[in-house]
Amino acid sequence: MRRYVTMVAIAIVLAASAAMAAGDTSAPDLIARGKLLVSFGGCGDCHTPKNMTPQGPVPDMTRALSGHPAGQPMPPVDKQALTPGYWVLMAPDLQAFVGPWGVSYPANLTPDDQTGLGLWTEDIFVKTVRTGKHMGTGRPLLPPMFVQNLQTLSDDDLRAIFAYLKSLPPIKNQVPAPVAPPDVK
């Protein structure tokens, strides 16, 4: 009997080790891993609103990853930026960019149903990264979102990122749609 108990104990340890080796982590671990990947990947550089301080723009973590704030005024656009070879314009808070592709805004990555990722599934998120297209089938993701950087991540890592994004407090913020070059005012 004692030997049986020992064997069961060992079997449990083996199973746990195998699960660890396969990256089969529990939900809290998955979220923690996603948080680390999002932090190191610098997603907040663009996707988190900033507060302007004497030390420069500081991420406003109460609005973490909620994208370009709707209705926020922008400096006047210098249309030279639409010409290839000229400077690319970046808003001081890194939340709007102007280049030959037009005007692009960082998306709301919080799980709000209407304005964020609330209705996205893990598959849509992974497909978006793999194809570089909005929701995996729509318009191309625009510069400066370099999807190549994310494409080297494994599906497990992308799932961890998605689990973390889904764990955020949902923030209702309707980011403006991108503006095509002829429509830039």
Added chain:
Amino acid sequence: MKLFVSLMTFATLVIASSAALAANDNAAPDLVAQGKALVMHGMCHDCHTPKTFGPQGMGFDWSKTLSGYPAAQPLPPMDKQALKPGYWVLGSPDLQAWVGPWGISYAANLTPDEQTGIGLWTADVFIKAMRTGKHMGEGRPILPPMPWEFIKDMSDDQLKAVFAYLKSLPPIKNAVPQPVAPADVK
């Protein structure tokens, strides 16, 4: 008893190898591979690798991986409004030079060329630079848009992996221009 011993041995081996896996206890090639993945995911190439321009838009010029702003490349004509806080920050089309209230900053050469890159840096200098936000860990501040604040939370092991990867690159001689203070922008 024999069964117990062999099971224990097996379990110990599995546990030991899992622990090694968890601790990222890598041999050098793995360290370089881990660093390569971190550099890609950390978006270091966005600014530090020169670009190609073609029908597909902008791509990375992998023949010049991480060699920084090309020394002889001219900048587009300067719009000095960018030196004022609140105006747009200017990025060069290849995202390798930036103009803002801090002046002009250029993406550094991260290849191990001794004169123009990080050839003479040690892992300690590299880690100190990333943790303090100062050039070589004690010089001038590392300038925007270099997001060292996000990198400083990486573990020493991760930063060592990044450094091992950078050191494994072919050295490219490219003397990136010095940053320009706002008063000196022409």
